[in-house]
Amino acid sequence: MAASVPPVTRAGRGAPSRSHLGGVLLAIVPVGFLAVFVAWPIVAITRRTAGELGGGRLVEVLTSGRFVDALVATVGQTLVSVLATVMVGLPIAAVIARFSFPGRDVLRAVVLVPFVLPTLVVATAIDQLGVLEGWAAVVAAHVVFNVAIVVRLVGGWWAGIDRRRIEAAATLGASPVEVFRTITFPLLRPAVAAAAAMIGLFSFTSFGVILVLGGPARFTIETDIHRFAIFRGELDVAAVLGGVQLVTVAAFAVVAARLQRRVSVARRGRRVPLARPVATAADRVMVVLATALTVVVVVLPLGSLVVGSFRVGGGWGLGHWRSLAEAPPVGATRSLDALVTSLSFAAGAAVIALVVGGLAAIVIARGDRIGRLVEVAGLIPIGVSAVTLGFGYLLAFTAFDFRRSIWLVPVAHAVIGVPFVIGAAVPALRSVDPRRREAVAALGGSPWRVWLDSDARALAPALRTATGFAAAVSLGEFGATTFLSRPQGSETAPVVMFKLLSRPGDLLQGQAMALAVALAGLVAVIALVVDRRRGDGIGWL
């Protein structure tokens, strides 16, 4: 796409991003949102529970064997999960970025499917394979759930690499491995860092996977927060663990943010799209391998669901699918209504996340002190325990009965979606060549024109990637949702699925599976629609 700069007569007085006041104004929405919906609840729950905590108790908890074990296990499984997910996701991202082939869009859309599958079902599928046990099974589940983060965040970024840089290196005699090591990977690092940070935070606060696949004897900080807060009623101990988790997550976010800043790269000049048709036998092998990898990661857990959803009365049939629209056989919201509720919440959450995350990304990309603060604060929500957030909301929002408002769920989902929007948008904004802004300004473009013609063009495709994530996160979210008070009738699809799965009766299990497949299909369609405009990789410039 050629950069068309229309003749503008009014002289620009510098881009809006230069003005300090503008920065403060932009920051109001994201900072306000994070302060009200993340910081305030955390402060509220900490104040309430820390009141019961003596200094001796603090030392006692922090020096206990249980705590040390939980910390070691949590950090260990997090690091391994990040590494494994990046290693599985990169080859798929590479193929999606580098080749155009039929089915590529579908491939990129279906990796989002695990996001919305119930933990219990994915865990059971991995369990039934019988290959992996304990922590290995936990890591495998984290790969399945999070591989989309690598494929979509890194893949989208990868597709934007100028093909000529790669080709030039190859012409100079560099082997493919050398090209990857010296050219491609350094260019990918901002996106890889963003993806790794999010995978790390998700794995850190993983709950259901640890319980089901880790088995009854394994525990992490997150599962122990739940154990102390709920079963044992020792809120003070839970508060200590929540505090440790918050500090660790914040440190993690600081490192991730610094890393991202350091490796961010401006993309200069016009670029030639990287993706090209599949031509050689080697190309075909790569495409087949990436597809196979996706099938293993996505379709395997989904397969048992699809089969289960059509398995009726010892044979095959559509009974479970029809039951989605019927009054449920046991006390629960009708599945179809739950799907509609989920969709509405997802739409609301996506819009909130896009506005808050988009503005946050602009503030972050400016690189001033406010930006650095927002960058760290924006990552923290996905690393906060569902217990901390849920109980925090309970104490913080006593006014106006907001703690049982219908809006609480989409807002909470948006809180988790914001980091994805930031993760997709910030590297894109940082990649804008400053010379481009200068050129437009020099041609007499107004500050607004400059922004539209440089930053906005970089932002648009990133926000499309982010929309898919924000919707998928909301559609599949269970942990935080279950901790929020919801009016009866507004159950989301994952809540109804959980309800159906936790009762005896084959019909209920069958309906849960049909509902899970329906939700998976929905998320794939949403991703396809949102992605469609991306064309061949180059969304901007």
Added chain:
Amino acid sequence: MTRKLLALIAMFALVAAACGGSDSPAAVTGDPTTTADAADTADDAAMLDEEAVDAAAEEATQEGSVDPIELVLVTHDSFFIPDEVWAAFEAETGNTVTVVASGDAGEVVSRAVLTAGQPEGDVMFGIDSTFLQRGLDADVFEPHTSPLLSTVDDALRLDPTDRVTPISVSDVCVNYWLDAIPGDAPTTLDDLRTAENAAALVVQNPETSSPGFAFLLATIARYGDGWEDYWTDLVDGGVTVSSGWSEAYYTEYAAGGGEKSIVVSYATSPPADVLFADPPVDAAVSAVLDDSCFRQVEFAGILAGTEHPEAAAELIDFMLSPTYQAEIPLNMFVYPANSTVELPAEFVEYGSLVDDPITLEPAEIEANRLDWTARWAEIVFG
């Protein structure tokens, strides 16, 4: 340009959907037809228990001049009562009910304790006998002696000062798969100690599973200090431990195609398995080991700090009325506390509450919870 426009339109459509869609399912008012149906149901109820409903109606007339009160019932995610039933309450009292649900029974109690004095709602339902003492200790309830308590077995009234009212009852019982049980079917809790049966048994971690905790309590109530030896026998025999009920029932147990034939579940699991069988069956496929059943009672209570204590008391009375109690079995798969209510046929035919369940005092449970589970973990995980 067109594409941009389309994208914009799509986004607005999404927002519109979000606003419209999220508002509509929220209100629990019921449409005119269901309200009429519900009024009929209410009439039926009046015939069953004229006094109570008359009293309620009288109060409703007295309050007729004031604005209707919107009562909030705080409960757990497993709770479900159809809208028609709430419409009946509205017809009776003029007040409405909004049900607000989150998490499981343990979480509901934690929330109430955390918000003591500034409650989330007016009435809480879902605190069970294993968590009861924690709620009582934190002073989250206001006493109310419902006139309908006369219909409830005295054994279910675990708080003598009526700060909580029993609403539903269930038994956590060992179930076994009739076709897969090794050797003779077990008839006593003691029978599970044999190596053969222990190897076929799946239990849940008491710290992460409510039935798992109930089963641990059953063994403690039955064997006293000998419960540790009992568990040592189970572990030596090769008992399987899972984190939650779903994994136990649908991964390990025969119901989901697993290899184990004995599982800790509920007294209502056999009728549920028949009712929701696929393909349909005409006889129960699993049975309950009566000797193992541990009684769990679920209570409702007025949350201290409510602005509407009288209306909240009416709601508690309504929850004990036949109109409400009759909905309990098939919606929540537990038994009604009101003994005058007729049970659905499936409940009568394929399962029942045991006459002589194992019980344990709520105060004793709360006092020993941490010690017992710590000791259990040592025995089971080494």
